Amino acid sequence: MAELAALEDPKARAANEKHGDDHGVNLTKLRAVATRLKTQQDLARQLWQTGDTAARLVALLICRPKAFERAELDTMLREARAPKVHDWLVNYVVKKSPHAEDLRVAWTADPDPVVASAGWALTTERVVKKPEILDLPGLLDTIEAEMKDAPDRLQWAMNHCLAQIGIDHADHRPRAIAIGERLEVLKDYPTSPGCTSPFAPTWINEIVRRQSVK
Known part of the structure; x- marks a missing residue:
């Protein structure tokens, strides 16, 4: 100390x-x-x-x-x-824990938006690595209904999940983009030159474009 x-x-x-x-x-x-x-x-x-x-x-x-x-x-x-503590705890510790899935389910439904944001962060990882355990249309339904009015940290986590669904799952991409365009969450977020905007439609299209030229 x-x-x-x-x-x-x-x-x-x-x-x-x-x-x-x-x-x-x-x-x-x-x-x-x-x-x-x-x-x-x-x-x-x-x-x-x-x-x-x-x-x-x-x-x-x-x-x-x-x-x-x-x-x-x-x-x-x-x-x-x-x-930063919240972020490191989720990414460096919980994601490596055998309790990660149980906690993901519990936290996503938690009334505390900071706790719920951790559940959404874990869900985003599952979108990439274990999508077969998720109900992707159901996640999009929840995002569409709740993201616009969610507190900042929860909104950010849900938006990341929305973008990741659009990036990784072409069959859900049109709907993910449409949700982002309609809700306009983070549309005006200041983005440094050379960085990708967190606005989901822009984020999705840019990452998909990069992947297509590899």
Whole structure:
């Protein structure tokens, strides 16, 4: 904890706080700390319990994802309010857990929109890797009905799922594009030059175009 405190950078904190993350440690330096520590599950649990965002990010890098029980992961997700901690927990830990599918189903239906966004993130992975377990038309129905008025983080996760369905599943692509065009979610989102817009129709068409020229 003292080492992380010494790495605190006011400029990094100011930049992170714009995205809702309350820490000021450069992520490259934070990853270097984790690389040196290597895998230490007990230490990971101790770091998580501090509640400190930088410490929790290190914890997620040095833990054993498969060592967590389902209830433990559920509790951790509900505690992970900082966007970066939430993102790393889902992508680096939950996706590798044997409880991932059970949690995906439970979280997607959760009334807490931040928790639900994690369920949608896991669903997006299934769209790519295990679409046979999903009801894709049903997902599109839900997105069409709920995405427009969803809170920001949940809306972003649902929009990603919409785009991924359109990218990976040609038979559902016209409907995915049509939903995006009608709802106009993230249509005016500022996009840096050279980056792909998160507006689903633009995103779908651009990635499909790139795939077609490979």
